[in-house]
Amino acid sequence: MRIGEIAHQAGVSTRALRYYEEQGLLTSERTPSGQRTYPESAVERVRLIQQFFTAGLPSRTILQLLPCVDTGHASPKAFELLASERNRITAAMADLAAARDALDRMIDIANHPTPEHCPALREPAWAPYNPADATRTAPGPTEALVASATLITM
Amino acid sequence: MRIGEIAHQAGVSTRALRYYEEQGLLTSERTPSGQRTYPESAVERVRLIQQFFTAGLPSRTILQLLPCVDTGHASPKAFELLASERNRITAAMADLAAARDALDRMIDIANHPTPEHCPALREPAWAPYNPADATRTAPGPTEALVASATLITM
DNA sequence: CTTGACCCTGACGTCAATGTGAGGTTTTAG
């Protein structure tokens, strides 16, 4: 398969694929005329790479991780890296959850049944970590709103 | 309080605070000589701003959101924005979870009790979405490893 | 053989939240 096909199937640009190759994340055969050729499996590999990029891993880190995907074995160094990146991701998820909760508090206040009731600041929307709000975990308030917004934005 | 104190308490640089002001996210009084002065509450406000930045919201979006923190009311536009950003964050968390699971699969394989058993690719580590692995949700494998890595990296 | 779609290699542009340094004023501690 040529680069355009891979790009299409993996949902990325050809520029991205050449960049991955430049970074050592992806290899390709070449036709006599110099055009890149990939095996089918490249599609999944690109998707994995993209997943890591999306998760905020820099290319240098991905480069260190990929060999252990290929060999199925992890050196001690790679092992540490795997673990520390996992921790990083976990921390990032916590940060996102915190921001989401802040938004939820704002939505709650904006949705307050009696708008006259909260002139501004009885409990500021950004109060530091109100544990009473932390009992609920996943869905959050105003499901209908979020659902409709999903329709709008996804 | 002056800028250095706020920066210290909020855990950001003075440069960041001046940038926030430049972007309209933060206001300050000035002493006759021109030095910035902030109320105590600025610390929490900066922390909120940082939380949003960490969650990937761009300053322009934060700028649209903050008024509704201040007034406790959200215009329809702001409301849509709140909802769509909440969705964005939720999607980002899902992406992080997917990457974390990919790492977990790699860790599992690297930790495989019989390393000789998986020469490379019986089930590639990056197999697309193995639902059997999705039953477990939060903690993941190799707790001890992750715990020790936490000690190392946090 | 030619046209249009695809591919190639540079190489510069982008965007956003800061970092950093220059050159100068203000505040604070002694």
Next chain:
DNA sequence: CTAAAACCTCACATTGACGTCAGGGTCAAG
């Protein structure tokens, strides 16, 4: 009073994963 520490305003540098344009080959179809 003096020196250090903190502040001020420009304004250019950084980082990373691409976008985009230039200038030029390649490949299938008609």
